[in-house]
Amino acid sequence: MKIGIDGRNLLSATDGIGRFVHKSVKALAALGAEVHVYAPAKINANYELPTGVTLRTGTFHALPARALWGQAMLPFWVARDKVEVFWGPSHRLPLFLDDRIARVVTIHDLVWVHAPETMRLRTLVGERLLMKPALRRADIVAADSGATAAALKTEFSWLKAPIRTVAPGTTALPPPGGFSDLEPLGITRPYALFVGTLEPRKNLGNLIRAYGLLPASTRSGCDLVIVGGSGWKQTSLAEDVRRGGLGQNVIFTGFVDDRMLATLYANCLFLAMPSFYEGFGFPIVEAQSFGKPVLTSNTSSMPEVAGDSAVLVDPHDPEAIAGALGQLCLDARLRQKLAAGARQNAERFTWENHAGGMLQIFEQAIRLRRKFRA
Structure with a gap:
């Protein structure tokens, strides 16, 4: 399976979603998937990618330029590489993707719906503007928890894409001291x-x-x-x-x-x-x-x-x-x-379990996309 992944969160080592994307890429590659990662600029040095993972980066550092990259360069690269499925691992999908490419988006939370007063204004505006278009374009929506999946169904009753729950893994910490x-x-x-x-x-x-x-x-x-x-x-x-x-x-x-x-x-x-x-x-x-x-x-x-x-x-x-x-x-x-x-x-929450669940979702999304185009 040829998977394209939005890697914009890999630019910062302190970004929690960046760590999520990094661990997901490693686990998917370990299960034999052909993974292509796309980022607007050079990714952080802390995120070493496995041998065999293709990484394409640009020189788009500023936030407005990165937004432009996500809607223009990213879809172009994905189409050129002929990926079968594209994954937006954090609430975003390009507005325009080649019709042959299946698309999956992961929703980690609905803070902007349930606790907007706890968010930075810039983040709140981004979620309001970009999550709904991603949900409309997705063949399948993945959620981190059953609670988030249920909230998606309640909040977006118009959502046609199936929602699947796949819990993330957690990273083993080093041996502790006394x-x-x-x-x-x-x-x-x-x-x-x-x-x-x-x-x-x-x-x-x-x-x-x-x-x-x-x-x-x-x-x-x-x-x-x-x-x-x-x-x-x-x-x-x-x-x-x-x-x-x-x-x-x-x-x-x-x-x-x-x-x-x-x-x-x-x-x-x-x-x-x-x-x-x-x-x-x-x-x-x-x-x-x-x-x-x-x-x-x-x-x-x-x-x-x-x-x-x-x-x-x-x-x-x-x-x-x-x-x-x-x-x-x-x-x-x-x-x-x-x-x-x-x-x-x-012990329920491992990256291998997460990757296995995502591979099943990607396979289903590809089938749905082929059916849609038939």
Whole structure:
């Protein structure tokens, strides 16, 4: 099978979708697919592609030029290479593709529908303008979760293309260090862990507020460690901590490398991730891969991804979050009960499984395209 893939997200090593595309390309190639990757400019050096993968890049660096590339150069390259199916791995398809080419688009989430107030204006406008045309042109739509698939059916009742659910894989982290390796981060006591970009959708304001509702005796035995790079509209978090008198218990580490991230997961009491909305929620699976219980939200994809190894809360209710935090901080037997199936749940999410599912989708899309043209 000859597959063309939009690789524009491979330009940045910090782009979560870039990592998704990179892992997908490697897994598809490992299963024997002939993969062609297209990017508007040179891809990041961190993304080494397997031998046999064809990479075509341009010199379109600025955002407007990259948009032009996606609608003009990309379809030209794809047609010239005579690919059988083209995959837009993140909400986009070219407006014009050769009619002989099947087309598949992956939708990771519908944040712009369900939580638009948590998005940057530029991203929100892009989603509003470009997702619907991609859905109209797709032969098949792939979704990361059943929750996103159901939301697509509800929101876009006019959608004619079949929707298929294919969960992404998660990347194995390096072997972790011991608890003492966390001292440079200022971590010296047991802790609950948050992992993710510091942005409004992650609900850190309510998480910190809920932590502040815990008795001082509970907080003294369970710090809150917040791991992740700065996103946007979160400049008040440090002030929230200061105003709540939580400076001795809440630790912001900033961005950490993979080995330190593994060490943080391996030594935490539990993961606390009460996001307002997630299309999937990679930290849930990463924490569970280390045998850790999870506190997460009862909305969107999070219950589906977490399985039975989590306590679910209403992300809009700080008191409910506080109640779950207190339980997990104090009740070792509850943590052990939830952790019992954590690793097994995490093992569902592999890149080989994702690639196998996508190959089935590509084959179906090719059949549908041939039927459409017959």
